[in-house]
Amino acid sequence: MTAFTMRREVVEALGRRQVVAVDTIAHVRPEDEGDVIVTGSHGGVSSGEYAGRVRIAAVFFNDAGIGKDQAGTAALPYLETLGIAAGTVSHDSALIGDAQETWSCGVISALNRLARDAGFTPGEPARDAIRRVYGENAR
Template identity: 50%
Template sequence: MAERRVVDHRGRTVVLIDSVAQVTGEDAGRIVVTGSHGGVSAADYAKAVRAALYVFNDAGIGRDEAGVAGLAMLDAAGIAACAVGHTTARIGDAADALENGIVSRANALATAAGFVPGVALGTAIAHALVG
């Protein structure tokens, strides 16, 4: 069963959802860490709720960068989004992404907010210019 919880992370409110399909309207304006891949189908769910930031798993990037293709879609929709490396956090486990994830990809909006490749997700959230 996919887990959903709201946590305090270094003074920031963070929504942890193991699947982006669990996003709800109450998540608008919040930092949302998912365990989902960052592909097109995930972006379709994310576009429905304007979070301050979405975090996905890069799922190994994949052919034609399918594992992170949704990041550009969200950028075009005005939503910051990034992905953590699949070797740093388990796919489908948002808590692991927050605890151990290292940013591997970010759209322009997320990059401007401090989510850059190589930075630990927890650190980036603590110093983020979003949420």
């Protein structure tokens, strides 16, 4: 059996913000404040609680197939109450548990109001959207 290592790395710098890829949202750190997080974690309630511990600019989870009662996106409204833009990428576009997949292949499947207001759009590749919304030429 091969050991699985949870990865954490800065995948891009966008002006004063970094895009930090963490395989599990439990690896968000206080120094991530103001940054954009992409994670392989599902977008459920417990993931939202981890993400909400740090004042990040935005976070993108895996929708994990959405599930019963929208469980795979349940973090989104909670994070909205904390002022955090949040979304999910489709489990058909990115492997669950792999932040690099969320970053390189993920296609946005759901968004909270703050993310929509910031300019994110369902159906758009997450990486392209993050670069557009938070890049140098962002509004």
